[in-house]
Amino acid sequence: MVVVTPPLERRSESNDVVRLIDLFHEVLRASLRELHPTLTKEGITMGQFWAIHTVSSLQGASVSTVARYLGVSAPTVCGNIDQLEDAGLVRRHRSERDRRAVELSLTPRGRKVEARIWSEIAGVMAEAARGLPETDVAASVRVFTAVTHRLSRSGTLRPEGT
Amino acid sequence: MVVVTPPLERRSESNDVVRLIDLFHEVLRASLRELHPTLTKEGITMGQFWAIHTVSSLQGASVSTVARYLGVSAPTVCGNIDQLEDAGLVRRHRSERDRRAVELSLTPRGRKVEARIWSEIAGVMAEAARGLPETDVAASVRVFTAVTHRLSRSGTLRPEGT
DNA sequence: TATTGTTATACTCTATAACTATA
């Protein structure tokens, strides 16, 4: 791992935070590497996977809702959904109440693909986290939950408002 | 935040791990959003920032060393360094011992830019982590350190060997 | 007028392949 040289003059209590960010970046890269073969095998991309996950979590979500949640533009999600629909993993149908909107849902096959990928991820991560104290993992969840809340508060859900 | 619906039939101890991944994804997106304006202001991209950070951490590193560390291809790093050199943030000079290799170093201006960006990141994250128990943050660092080690072990440092 | 979804288009990032020069 890259050794964190002090990037700040002061070496205050924020050092732990900087270290955490560096670790975060490494875990990110390593996770993407691990996940890549699985996604390739299923024939979908990272963006498509997160689209599937969001459609699955938010039942009956629209394109723009998914876009807001993932923090990407509507055309990006639209393209992802196009491909997922072609692959038979996601269904579109016009909303009855607001005929501009499109309601998204997973097909049975889409649900199976999502489950397989999550299962693969969980296996890899469980392996990587094996033997770690439950209390430490729980503490990480607490930290990330809190950080997520505050970041998404201040972030005001771009990228529309650039 | 996206509610994690049970993606696995079994709801075993791996549930915490799945939750952690979902949180991880959210923190990632939120962090990138936070960081984007700062990087734009400094006139560099995310990839260029990590290149600067790696050059700074690994004193006298070569292009290929940086590429291996970041898990990206040599041409990508080469391009990043090109732009950073044009911007006057990084210097190249041929190694004396192996005249194929290029040794990289930050210019004084490059060091200032790195410090400013880290300072900004640390500020944002410290704000986001404010009030959290020190012990929880420390536990997160332990978890991420362990996970990083095991993931980079099994990952065998692609993307050359695809 | 504002909003949803979509299409058209351009730009950035990244990778593979091919080339040069050293070893």
Added chain:
DNA sequence: TATAGTTATAGAGTATAACAATA
């Protein structure tokens, strides 16, 4: 023959702008 760096090129991924249908 292998390695370090570079150049050329192509493919993903994403965003902005413009458009159609609906509210």
